Amino acid sequence: xxxxxYDALPGRVVFGPGVASTRLIAEVDAFGAQRILLIxxxxxxxxxxxxxAPFADRVTATFSGIRPHVPLExxxxxxxxxxxxxxxxxxxGGSTTGTAKAVALxxxxxxxxxxxxxxxxxxxxxxxxxxxxxxxxxxxPVVLPRTVVYDPDLTLTLPAALSVASGLNAMAHCVEAxxxxxxxxxxxxxxxDGIRHLAAGLPVIATDPEDGGARADLLLGAYLAGSAFxxxxxxxxxxxxxxxxxxxxxxxxxxxxxxxxxxxxxxxxNAPRAATRIAAALGQQDAxxxxxxxxxxxxxxxxxxxxxxxxxxxxxxxxxILALAPADNPxxxxxxxxxxxxxxxxxGTAPTGEDA
Ligand code: NAD
Numbered sequence: 123x124x125x126x127x128y129d130a131l132p133g134r135v136v137f138g139p140g141v142a143s144t145r146l147i148a149e150v151d152a153f154g155a156q157r158i159l160l161i162x163x164x165x166x167x168x169x170x171x172x173x174x175a176p177f178a179d180r181v182t183a184t185f186s187g188i189r190p191h192v193p194l195e196x197x198x199x200x201x202x203x204x205x206x207x208x209x210x211x212x213x214x215g216g217s218t219t220g221t222a223k224a225v226a227l228x229x230x231x232x233x234x235x236x237x238x239x240x241x242x243x244x245x246x247x248x249x250x251x252x253x254x255x256x257x258x259x260x261x262x263p264v265v266l267p268r269t270v271v272y273d274p275d276l277t278l279t280l281p282a283a284l285s286v287a288s289g290l291n292a293m294a295h296c297v298e299a300x301x302x303x304x305x306x307x308x309x310x311x312x313x314x315d316g317i318r319h320l321a322a323g324l325p326v327i328a329t330d331p332e333d334g335g336a337r338a339d340l341l342l343g344a345y346l347a348g349s350a351f352x353x354x355x356x357x358x359x360x361x362x363x364x365x366x367x368x369x370x371x372x373x374x375x376x377x378x379x380x381x382x383x384x385x386x387x388x389x390x391x392n393a394p395r396a397a398t399r400i401a402a403a404l405g406q407q408d409a410x411x412x413x414x415x416x417x418x419x420x421x422x423x424x425x426x427x428x429x430x431x432x433x434x435x436x437x438x439x440x441x442x443i444l445a446l447a448p449a450d451n452p453x454x455x456x457x458x459x460x461x462x463x464x465x466x467x468x469x470g471t472a473p474t475g476e477d478a
Contacts, residue, residue, distance in 0.1 A: 126306040131352055133245060134269045135345065139334060142236050142273035147176045149234055149269045155209035156180055159231075161200060161222050162213040163188035166238060169276065170213035173236065183207060190217050191252040197224035204229055212267075213276075215288075216241030223249040223265035235267035238277055240288040240340055242295060242348020244270045257368070272345055274337040282331045286420045287375030289324045289340050292347035293317065294359060294378040297413070299350035300396035301389055301452050302357040309354040310399070316346030317403035321416065328420050358455060359385040361446040362464070365439050372429050379422040380429070380467060383414040387473035388463045393452035410473050425470025436464045 136145055150158065158181045162170035167186050174181050185203040189196050204210065204225045212222035213236040220243060222233045227249050235244035247266040250259040280288070299305060299313035323339030330336070362385065363377050387410040390397040397409040406412025423429060426436075440461055447455035466473060 127304075128306040128308050129304075129353065130308075131245070131247065131266060131349075133266060135272065136269065137272040137342065137345070139275050139338065140273065142173050142271050142276055146173055146234075146236065146271055149271060150177055150180070150209065150211065152269070153209050153232055153234070157182045157207050158209045158211050159204045159207035159225070160184045160211050160213070161188070161218055161225070162186060163215075163218055166214045166218065169238075170236075173213060174211070181211075185221070188214065188217050188221055191257055192217065192220045192224050192250055194251055194253045196221060197251055200225050201228055204231060207231060209234065212236065213238065215239035216243040219243040219267070220250055222267070224251060226265045227262060230264055233265070233267040234269045234271065236271045236273065236276065237344075239280060240277075240285070240292045240344035240347075242292055242344050242351060245345060245348040246352035248352070270345075272341050274334065274341045277337050277341055278332055278334070280331070282328055285327045285331060285340065286324060287379065289320055289327070289344070290379040290382070290417070290420065290422065291375045292344040293320050293324075293413075294363075294382045295347040295351035296320065296343075297382060297386055297400060298357050298359045299354040300400065301393055302351075302354035303448055303450065305354045309350045310396075312346050313350035313354070314399050314403045316343045316350060317400060319343030319346065321404045324416065324420060357448050358389070358451045361448070362443055365443045365446065366426070366431070369439050369442070370431055370435055372426070372431065376423060376429060377426070379417055380426055383410055383417060383473040384463050384467040386410050386413055388459065389452040391453065396452075414473055423470075426468040427470065431468060433465075433468060436461070436468050440464065
């Protein structure tokens with residue numbers, strides 16, 4: 123047992139089918155809120171209004187101009203809409219939660235979040251804002267939602283493909299939590315259970331998006347994934363995906379889903395305990411093989427080249443990734459090792475980790 127430091131994050135969670143309809147009013151009342159800014163994207167506005175019906179007279183402003191990655195002008199419009207508010211209530215995916223966080227960042231207003239995807243942003247103190255093509259992120263406890271209402275029923279409409287992508291993104295948060303910089307026994311335990319719930323729900327949802335039990339598994343898994351990620355931070359996998367995504371505008375979730383087994387294969391030889399726990403949570407003999415097969419079953423593209431990435435693109439970003447690689451990654455990140463990892467992830471050959 124090695125020494126560790128663990129900063130627990132505060133926050134109240136209400137979880138269960140139907141709770142957004144039955145319990146949201148009590149959660150809003152707990153803040154004594156009288157002037158609520160409702161933030162929900164256009165597709166989620168009808169649902170959000172329905173959930174707010176019992177306290178509609180207290181929703182004094184609505185903002186629906188959500189855009190991915192929270193452009194600064196969107197943040198500024200949402201902040202203007204919050205001028206008179208005493209609470210921000212957001213209903214939607216990570217982009218919606220991110221917009222609520224942008225408001226909290228400058229106003230200090232408390233957030234009640236009702237997530238409708240598996241992004242996990244609602245349990246992290248991380249904010250992100252985009253100016254032009256440049257995304258800036260930061261950490262501030264003021265943006266951490268004070269209450270999260272998780273209702274699996276709200277995710278029944280999330281299409282299968284989006285559910286799989288979002289769920290695998292949560293899987294990446296869990297796996298990476300085992301070697302991320304602020305890992306500790308609590309975040310590892312949370313991540314392990316997150317993997318278990320995600321692995322149970324994902325194959326079911328891929329074929330039957332209306333399975334309530336699998337939806338509950340996935341949402342619980344997403345909550346655990348976000349919690350582990352929030353505490354442990356991000357490691358090599360997230361650095362690789364961040365650089366690749368930023369340089370070549372690759373689809374976020376698919377990039378994560380393709381790269382994850384290769385980073386796991388790279389690290390597993392030097393993180394055997396983590397690999398054993400990940401395998402057990404996946405219900406497989408071998409973590410790398412199990413994760414690779416799960417991705418295959420869920421229709422994840424075989425390699426980054428299927429996303430349109432060229433072989434020379436891999437060489438172009440090698441130094442950028444190397445510069446960001448965490449010093450305490452389980453397997454030392456050398457130029458040759460990283461190149462082998464990226465080339466394998468690009469071509470889609472079976473992840474072996476032989477070059478770690
Ligand atoms: P998103 O919020 O952009 O939503 C994707 C799409 O799904 C949208 O078109 C939305 O209208 C639709 N949608 C949402 N819920 C639905 C439902 N229940 N039924 C049908 N359609 C629904 O995507 P996301 O994956 O939830 O979030 C991604 C964003 O979150 C990224 O910007 C990412 O950087 C951010 N994020 C931030 C953190 C953090 O800690 N700050 C963590 C994870 C993700």
